[in-house]
Amino acid sequence: MANNYDQLPRVDFEVSLSDFKRLEAIARKMEALGFEGAYAEFQREYQRAKENSLMFIRNAAADEVDEAQKIESRQVGHSKSGYIPTGTLQGSITPQFSKGGLKVSVVPLATTEQAEQARQHAKQGRQRHFQPGKAQGVHYYGVDVEFGNSKMKAEPFMKPSGEKVAVKLDGEFEEAMRRAING
Template sequence: MPNNYEQQPRVEFSVSMGNFEQARAVASHLAALGMPNALEVFQIEHERAIAASKVFIRNAAAEEVDEAQKLESQQVGHSKSDYVPTGTLQGSITPQFSDDGLKVSVVPLATSEDAEKARQTIKRGAKKIHQINRPSKSENVYYYGSAVEFGTKKMAKEPFMKPSGEKVIAKLDSKFTETMRRALE
């Protein structure tokens, strides 16, 4: 079985700093016209915007993880499918941040092997399931979040990532505007 990591359902949030390039050009032009601190003021504002954006992305990721976990626990495994929840999928919903901190991809990382280990652990009476927060490096691994989200021939789809992402993103636009307003005051 080939690794299906790329087919996993994911919710992505990012902040583009592209408009700041226009502001940099204006600041450069103003500096050339005799306003020497225009570039310095721009740089300070740009750094504040980047810092606020990174915090915003971290908070958005945390909100998405919480919402996806809540939806997964409420609805996944409660249908007539053969899926038996172990908590592994819910606990594996993980944010993966870009190197610059301005983009995040929230993805469930539980594999069928992880779920089987969890079932065995539960059978032995343990209540705590190992948290998964990194993709498997194995070539032959099956991430079952895609089967739950999109369904299979044998299993009805039980989406939890898309609805959680839609709910979180509905709140984020106004929050981002407010975040930038406060950062640049």
């Protein structure tokens, strides 16, 4: 099978602080017009907003991993498809953060090879936990589980978890920004 990394189901969350550039320009103008301390106040609020945003993204990632794992464990492999759950897919749901930390992509990184190894260990009465490895020329089976294939029906777990977490996060982000502005 060909590498299907680009097809992996992903749940993305991002915080954009681009509006602060406009506010920075306004604060500089206010400072130039004699409003002493306007720029310093902007810098304090921007720093708090950035800190709260980083914490928000980390929490969003943790919530998404948790919810995706719950859905995956409840529904995946309980159909008549013959799929035997090993916990490999569930344990592979991983947050990948951007360089600045204001964006996260949560993705299941289990490969068919790792799942087969886990099945063999399970048959022998041993348990093996997911450990991410190099991903050259491998098949990520989260794609098959989420979207289905010719041998199995789709059992989405990333899309429903992302939708559930996104609803929860809407109110939380607004509160995080209020805390940043109000100190």
